[in-house]
Structures are given as structure tokens and as C-alpha cells.
Amino acid sequence: MIRRAAAPGLALVVALGAGVPGPAAAAIPPASGGELRVLLPATPRVGDPAQATAPQDLALVRALQATLVEVDASGGLAPGLLAELPAPEPGGTAYRLRLRPGLRFGDGTPLRAADVAASLARLLARSGPAREPSPHAWVLLPVLGADAVLEGRAAAPAGLEVLSELELRVVLAFPFPELPWALAALPSAVVSSRGAGAGPFVLDGHDAGAVRLAPNPHAVRGLPFADRLLLGAADARGAARALERGQAELAIRPEAVSDGAVPAAPLTVTVLALQRSRLGAGTEAVRRAVEAVDRAELARRFVRGPSVPLETLVPPAILPGRPRPRPGRLATAPAPRQLTLLVPAGAPEALAAADRLQVKLHDAGIRVSVETAPPERLAARLAAGDCEAAIRSVPVLGLRPALAAGQVALATRGPAAARQAMAALAGLEGPAALARAAELERSLDLVPLFASGQRASPAPALQGAAPRADGGIDPGDLWLLGGGAP
Incomplete structure (x- = not known):
């Protein structure tokens, strides 16, 4: 199992966070190992990208799931589960998506184009007691046949065409150049029929106070740096106290609860x-x-x-x-x-x-x-x-x-x-x-x-905690100086 490569700029973060001169610090690679304890406004309860809307649930989705396209550190797009960024066909009403070969969900089952189509189609399905579509149905609204699904005239949109195990074609009802950006949004993350994701972590247990996660051995970017991830909850005062006492490595909430708090974009x-x-x-x-x-x-x-x-x-x-x-x-x-x-x-x-x-x-x-x-x-x-x-x-x-x-x-x-x-x-x-x-x-x-928006308040030893352009933090990129060793 291979550890993920350092994201661009991580060495610079080391230089700033550790107080080491830039040229010397640039040679310090991210350290692996240790447990990361993250405190959120409430304990996460929803890990389904089709249903998560609260900040704590979106944090859990980021840990469990992977998207076809990613927002990179500079705010641009990069391939995620896809082999390359999708480009529109002539006329702008269709895109061909090609998956990376050998992808697997966290439970080890293969991730294929049919899984992508089924996962995306879930956003339009009416479910739950209210029989309403996902609050994130907007991702699929430009797709041909989305209206037929919402009106109960079809089970899946006609515009999701599976071509092979690795390829599918998305046909749109109108030209929509923003489709690659929609595929980079969290709700478009690919979930298997069993509920498994393809993100950096997999669920390892939960109780009333926290969710425990372990590294996903099949993650597309390789193993996360941390050996364990714990998502818990605390109010502002409790989060500040936990960071000060070394009982947590990161707090994500509206208020700043440490001196190094970094604001996320108000979105x-x-x-x-x-x-x-x-x-x-x-x-x-x-x-x-x-x-x-x-x-x-x-x-x-x-x-x-x-x-x-x-x-x-x-x-x-x-x-x-x-x-x-x-x-x-x-x-x-x-x-x-x-x-x-x-x-x-x-x-x-x-x-x-x-x-x-x-x-x-x-x-x-x-x-x-x-x-x-x-x-x-x-x-x-x-x-x-x-x-x-x-x-x-x-x-x-x-x-x-x-x-x-x-x-x-x-x-x-x-x-x-x-x-x-x-x-x-x-x-x-x-x-x-x-x-x-x-x-x-x-x-x-x-x-x-x-x-x-939210603020990320890290402990001094935590690296990689700067929010991205979409306001989120990739938990797979978080690491501790010394790998969390005492």
C-alpha cells in the first residue's frame, strides 16, 4: 500500500508551521502515522454525499468519498477518479468521462462506469419519508432526462450513457460548460450500491460522541498520512481547551479557537x-x-x-x-x-x-x-x-x-x-x-x-490544514510533524 504523494505546497507549509528556514524545510517530507482528532460543531451523522448538508456531515463525506474531478490547491480543476479532465463534445451538450483503470471502493469492490451512473442518478431519486429528491439534485439538473426522473416518468436520466466498464457519456439538455465543476462538488462523489466510498478513509466505528475512521487501502491518491482519524464534537470553549491540552489536533467551526486559525471562504x-x-x-x-x-x-x-x-x-x-x-x-x-x-x-x-x-x-x-x-x-x-x-x-x-x-x-x-x-x-x-x-x-x-463560512483552528504540529477554494480540508492531506510520535 502506497502513501499519497505530498500535495503541492506542503513543504512550504512545513516551513511556515515549524519555523524552519524555507530552503531547509523544503526538504522535509510529510510524516506518516499518528491519530488525528478533529472537533466539529456536532458529531457527524450523515456520510452520504447525496444527503449531507451540515458542516459536520460534509466533513465526514470528505473523509469517506472521492469525486470524479477535484478542486486543487490553486482553485483549479484536476482529475480525481477520472483519468483526465472531461472536455465537451462539439456543440457543448455532451461529455465523455473515462475512469482511471483499477479503481476500487473502500470495501475492495471494483469501481466501474455503471457505479458512477447509478451514484449520480441517486441525486434525482425521490427517497425518505417526504419522497423528495436529494438537496443536491442541482448537480444533475442540466442532464438530459432529469426532468423525467423528477416527474416520475423515468427511473434514471436518459443522458447518463454507460459505454464500457471505464467510460460513460453525459448528454445535456442544454450547453453547460460548468459540468466539470459540478463533478468536482462533494454531492457528485461516487458511492457503491452498498454505500462504500472511495475517499482517503473508511468507517471504523462510531458512537454518540465520535466517528472513527481508518485508512482506505484502495484510495485513488494512496493511503492518507494519518493512521487514524477521529471526528468528534465540542463547543467553542471545549475545542479551545482540547487544542491547548493536546487532546485534539484540529477544530473546524465558525469561531477561531487557536492562534493559527485560518478562515475558509464564506460559501x-x-x-x-x-x-x-x-x-x-x-x-x-x-x-x-x-x-x-x-x-x-x-x-x-x-x-x-x-x-x-x-x-x-x-x-x-x-x-x-x-x-x-x-x-x-x-x-x-x-x-x-x-x-x-x-x-x-x-x-x-x-x-x-x-x-x-x-x-x-x-x-x-x-x-x-x-x-x-x-x-x-x-x-x-x-x-x-x-x-x-x-x-x-x-x-x-x-x-x-x-x-x-x-x-x-x-x-x-x-x-x-x-x-x-x-x-x-x-x-x-x-x-x-x-x-x-x-x-x-x-x-x-x-x-x-x-x-x-467556517474557520480551521489547528494545533501547532498539524500540517496541511489550510482550507481549499471550496471551503473544505482534505483529511487525507493532514499530517503531524514527527508523525505524531511523542
Whole structure:
């Protein structure tokens, strides 16, 4: 079993972390061995990339799973499970994907093109008590036949064509140059029919307090540097104490809990969704009242992690800049005297923002009743129009404007709106994307509020803990000076 090669820049990290002069430190290879203990906001419970949305669950997915394409240290794309980066066929509506030969899942079973097709198709399948598709169905929405699966007219999208054990062809309903970036997002990770992944670690046990993982001997990039990985949970004070006492090597949470904390890109988008079916002609008056709120103040005062105000539905880390001012719709009717604002339960920052909006809207003559609901119930009520407004926080996992807009639209308005959003922004960057994103937020009756993120707080001996462009940390690249030896 071969250890993975050092990721670009790891030797430099050694120089900075160990205080050794650069030329001397550059010769220090990453050390193997030891146990890594990572503390998260809560104990991970979901390792399925099709269902994971909470930060702790996404951390578990990164440990267990591998994607067809990867986001490299520079923020670009690199082959993951694929032998090379996919390129569009003439016309831009099809891509041919070729797997590396000899791939295996963590349980030793071969990883073939049919597994890739089946794993991707799961994102569209209606499952669970609510019989809803994956919250990450946006990955497959541009694929030909995705609508037929969502409407129950087909079991799998016609656009996923298995050509051989190593090749498949993805046919799109419209040109979508962002497909390789979608295949680099965590939800597109390939899972076997038995639930096995192909990431750097495999599940080794779990209890109420932690998840234990062991190296995956079949990982595509080789064995991870650490011999064991433990994913546990602690609040900010407990995480700081554990790092100080040498009882943990890394904490990932909004607050900085060590001197060397590194912020991740703020990629979780928080928006206010207005229900025109309930507000009617008063929708624009409510929008204007909310837009008058200082969103920079919301981000600064009420968000614990790295945060920025939102100019559009797309985080500035993906689409920087501000769209040109456009005249909004005229408020043809007064705002309603009262409205109900739904907030996801267990989301303190969303609740704090709701309280602030409640005060500001009261000043505008609108009485707001704030109600909390579990995320699943909130989504159902929003879809049914059972409220006047709702706050939604969406972790953006696709690093292109079209993908980000699709994720927000799916979480707030459903698959049809998400597909339209992705088609509208396909291939757009810069000012053109900003203008289209601004149009989109109004057509969807959404008001962007802020984007937030996490911080990685490492112990002094831990290396490789800088978050990547997608906000995540590859646990397979983490290693300890001296390999964790006492």
C-alpha cells in the first residue's frame, strides 16, 4: 500500500508551521502515522454525499468519498477518479468521462462506469419519508432526462450513457460548460450500491460522541498520512481547551479557537424568500423594506464565522463585484401589516438575523411573527406557500455562478426554478453573471442577506490544514510533524 504523494505546497507549509528556514524545510517530507482528532460543531451523522448538508456531515463525506474531478490547491480543476479532465463534445451538450483503470471502493469492490451512473442518478431519486429528491439534485439538473426522473416518468436520466466498464457519456439538455465543476462538488462523489466510498478513509466505528475512521487501502491518491482519524464534537470553549491540552489536533467551526486559525471562504448563502402567493402586490413593499436593512451590519454583528454581505445570490468568493443598480419594480400596494417569518431551528445566526429584520420591519410598519421549524418542515412549508417569508441558509458546493445560483434556487423554489437559473447563468462570469444573478433574485422573489463560512483552528504540529477554494480540508492531506510520535 502506497502513501499519497505530498500535495503541492506542503513543504512550504512545513516551513511556515515549524519555523524552519524555507530552503531547509523544503526538504522535509510529510510524516506518516499518528491519530488525528478533529472537533466539529456536532458529531457527524450523515456520510452520504447525496444527503449531507451540515458542516459536520460534509466533513465526514470528505473523509469517506472521492469525486470524479477535484478542486486543487490553486482553485483549479484536476482529475480525481477520472483519468483526465472531461472536455465537451462539439456543440457543448455532451461529455465523455473515462475512469482511471483499477479503481476500487473502500470495501475492495471494483469501481466501474455503471457505479458512477447509478451514484449520480441517486441525486434525482425521490427517497425518505417526504419522497423528495436529494438537496443536491442541482448537480444533475442540466442532464438530459432529469426532468423525467423528477416527474416520475423515468427511473434514471436518459443522458447518463454507460459505454464500457471505464467510460460513460453525459448528454445535456442544454450547453453547460460548468459540468466539470459540478463533478468536482462533494454531492457528485461516487458511492457503491452498498454505500462504500472511495475517499482517503473508511468507517471504523462510531458512537454518540465520535466517528472513527481508518485508512482506505484502495484510495485513488494512496493511503492518507494519518493512521487514524477521529471526528468528534465540542463547543467553542471545549475545542479551545482540547487544542491547548493536546487532546485534539484540529477544530473546524465558525469561531477561531487557536492562534493559527485560518478562515475558509464564506460559501454558505443566507437569503430571505418572499412568498408572492401570500403577500400579493405587497411583495415589493416588503422587499424594499428588507433591502433598506444594512446587510453589512447583519454579517458583522450576527455571524460568528467569516462573513460578507451578499450583493447577489452568488457568494463574492465565486462572483466578486456589485451589479449595476437597476430600477426595481414599483411598489403598487402597501406592505402588509403583519407577516410570518420562518427560520430554521438550530440556526442561531439565521435567528439573530430574523430578530434584526423583525425590528427593522416593525419600524416600517410591518409586524413580524418569527417562527422556527426543523429544516425539512421549513422546506415543506415554503414549497406549500404556508408562510409569507422564510430565511434559508444554503451551503454552496459548486464553485461557478451557474452552480451556486442553481443550489440557492433549488433550496428555495424547487427543481424547475433551479434548472432555469442554471441555464440562465451557464457560461457566464464577471459583469454578465452579476447582471443575470441580480435579475434572477428578483424573478425568484429572493433577497440576499449574507454569506458565511467556517474557520480551521489547528494545533501547532498539524500540517496541511489550510482550507481549499471550496471551503473544505482534505483529511487525507493532514499530517503531524514527527508523525505524531511523542
